[in-house]
Amino acid sequence: MTTDGGSARARRSEEPVRLRTPEHPTTLPDWMRDPPPARRTLGTRLTESVAALPGAGAVRRRWWAWQGRERLHQRYPNTVKIVAMAVSFVVSLALVLFAYALYGQR
Secondary structure: OOOOOOOOOOOOOOOOOOOOOOOOOOOOOHHHHOOOOOOOOHHHHHHHHHHOOOOHHHHHHHHHHHHOOOOHHHHOHHHHHHHHHHHHHHHHHHHHHHHHHHHOOO
């Protein structure tokens, strides 16, 4: 049993691995082989200027720590489900009473 191409595609061990050789030059144009540097866009400049402010590193680390925290619904999933059911019941009841107050008194 062969893997991913069989024995026909396997390279012989005596053949060295070669990169592009001088007798086989590339067909890519110069601008593709050596592209110009990327332009600094407005977003890049703004990001760099905000990152250069004093205390920006500390704020960024605090933000990452806050995003990585364990959420309340992950720590207490059943409690959050019960509270969500109660809140949805109260909101539903309030909407029904509001609709009754608007259209029920004729």
